[in-house]
Amino acid sequence: MNVLPYTPESYQLMHDGAITLARVESNGIRIDTEYLRKTARRLTRRIDHLSQKIQESEVVQTWKTKFKGRFNLNSLDQLGAVLFEEMGFESDQRTATGKHKTDEDSLSRINHPFIQDYLKIKTLNKTLNTYVLGIRREVVNGLIHPFFNLHLVTTFRSSSDSPNFQNIPVRDPIIGKLIRQAFIPRSGHRLVEADFSGIEVSVAACYHKDPRMMEYLEDKTKDMHRDMAMQCYMLPLEELTPTKGDKEDTKRCKNIRYCGKNAFVFPEFYGSYYPDRARELWNYISSMDLKKRDGTSLLVHLREQGIRELGDLDPTQKPRRGTMELHIQQVEKDFWEKRFPIYDAWKKKWVKAYIQDGFMRMLTGFICQGYLKRNEIINYAVQGSAFHCLLWSLIRLQRKLDKHRMKALIIGQIHDSIVSDVPDEELNDFLELSREVMVDDLKDAWDWIITPINIEAEVTPVDGNWFQKAEMTIG
DNA sequence: GCCCACCGCGCG
DNA sequence: AAAGCGCGCGGTGGGC
Secondary structure: OOOOOOOHHHHHHHHHHHHHHHHHHHHOEEEOHHHHHHHHHHHHHHHHHHHHHHOOOHHHHHHHHHHHHHOOOOOHHHHHHHHHHHOOOOOOOEOOOOOEOOOHHHHOOOOOHHHHHHHHHHHHHHHHHHHHHHHHOOOEOOEEOOEEEOOOOOOOOOEEEOOOOOOOOOOOHHHHHHHHOOEOOOOOEEEEEEEEOOHHHHHHHHHHOOHHHHHHHHOOOOOHHHHHHHHHHOOOHHHHOOOOOOHHHHHHHHHHHHHHHHHHHHHHHHOOOHHHHHHHHHHHHHHOOOEOOOOOEHHHHHHHOOOOEOOOOOOOOOOOOOEHHHHHHHHHHHHHHHHOHHHHHHHHHHHHHHHHHOEEEOOOOOEEEOOOOHHHHHHHHHHHHHHHHHHHHHHHHHHHHHHOOOOOEEEEEOOOEEEEEEEHHHHHHHHHHHHHHHHHHHHHHOOOOOOOOOEEEEEOOOOOOHHHOEEEOOO
16 A cells, blocks of 8 residues: 655645755855865876876786776776786675675775775875865855755655765865865854754654663763773773873774774664674774773784684674674674663564555654665664754744844755854854754654754854864853 | 766765 | 665766
8 A cells, every 4th residue: 555655744844845945055155266276286286196106016017918008097897807816816805796896995905005005096086076176066156056955865864966065075084174175154254063963863762762772862971882882892981081181092082982883883773783893893993093091902902801803704604702703793782682672672663563564654754665675664764854853953943044134044954964154243143043943942843852952063263164163062 | 979887985 | 584774976887
């Protein structure tokens, strides 16, 4: 049986959302085109220089001999053939269609000086082509006008294109700085980014209502990501509690916590399982240089705890003793059976109901149907409703800005955050309005939100740029 | 010259 | 029993 994919209230949200986002698109985002021009030149020079350098490498020599006139440094197919068929490097990693994988993870296992330079060139090319040139191409009268679509995504989230404003680099500080310096406020303004903290975790909790998760969300002294990082890396709490005023140590703790969050907690929520978790947690130790306060690598620390190697990661074999694989298998079991059994039970119940009914209804009234995999059934409801919290807030914020005849402009949206271009003199009012809408009004409007909602705001200096955003506490 | 599948990678 | 969710974009390589 087919069901209308929306209820009247969810239809209204899409309708109001489309109208408000049209205004956001029309406002546009100011771009420093002169900076982009210079950056393009600099990047091009660096790429040329590095490309020159690797010409001497035996890999390129072999490559040219094999492919002659067809030689193309950007061809990953050719690179795979050179490395794995010609030069005899081992790889058991294959793509869905059976080709050798040539992503960063696979390539970095190859011990050859060429690889580092090649990966560097790849990153610089991506930065230049997708971001510097891609953004500059879209500038009209000093502004870009990214589209924010509401009709494309299966989960009823939004997407953005031309250019995509939802994937601007930020995780790599060097690349993030390079690109974000091009995003600037209008004269006398600041850029303000207001985002929900952990909205997907909160929304998920509104579905499953696991009491242990509720404790984590309600008690600000508790920290799930930190706790899981402790358990995964077998560290005492003390090792994850930064020494006050010590910036270096704060960063060390932050990095370990980051790995707990992004290599264990979120992937587990999305449906990953222990072999992949063990591998990523293990790789992060070297790539992020994770260490204890006294400077010993977590690899050494784990060895002292009896974990000497990663393991075979073969799902048909039982993990061996003394491996990270076995340890993380146990952490995973504890995670779902002991820590969050109610969450676990909800997942099973939710999937069973979907298979029985043929559709699911989100807390925001949107309806998903069709042939979905287990992980999709679990994740769609959470991802969609989390975004609807943002969309509802964006609509409401625009109404309040209009009502108060403010000059602040909403210029973009990134799934759980709102980006605005705000005159300096309106800053305090704007931040207060944002808090009012995203925290108070939202909870008043939707009584299914049974968890605390928190937001953070990051603000740039007047006439600064997006890279200079810094956190501002607004409750 | 255009279209498409695939791969890889940027973000939440 | 299965085993990471959602996007957009750039490049290659093949087909028309």
